[in-house]
Amino acid sequence: MQHIRRLGVILAAASSLVGLSLASSTTAHAAQTGTQDYQGCPTGYVCIYPNASWNNGVPEHTYYTYGVHKLYNEYGQHRIFNNQTGSATSQLCVNSDGTNCTGKTPPYTYFDYDLTPYNSIRLNPS
Numbered sequence: 001m002q003h004i005r006r007l008g009v010i011l012a013a014a015s016s017l018v019g020l021s022l023a024s025s026t027t028a029h030a031a032q033t034g035t036q037d038y039q040g041c042p043t044g045y046v047c048i049y050p051n052a053s054w055n056n057g058v059p060e061h062t063y064y065t066y067g068v069h070k071l072y073n074e075y076g077q078h079r080i081f082n083n084q085t086g087s088a089t090s091q092l093c094v095n096s097d098g099t100n101c102t103g104k105t106p107p108y109t110y111f112d113y114d115l116t117p118y119n120s121i122r123l124n125p126s
Contacts, residue, residue, distance in 0.1 A: 039054040039059075040059050041083040042064075044064060044084055045062045046084060049081070054079065063121060067122070069120060071119055074118070077113070084107045088125055088126065089124045091124065092113060104124065
């Protein structure tokens, strides 16, 4: 009976480790989840960083209000971080009026994009 109990403990521990490993691999581009500032991006904002990095926690642009925001003279790789709360999403759009957009980026997620073809960013409540 004692061997069965030990095996159960070992299997439970192994299962937990596998679960942790899978969870960390699927959130490679997810920032620390929660309602807090992260890498200089205030809670509730979408932030753009120069190059494909966090730029020592100093975003180049920050956006807070829902809707379309025009991008001016943005070329090359940039990191876009959606630090909005709830189910708010963000999208990059080719047209300056917020049309012809990428898929929606969920909260607490970042991607590195070449901003050259994009002329606006859209913040959505969901």
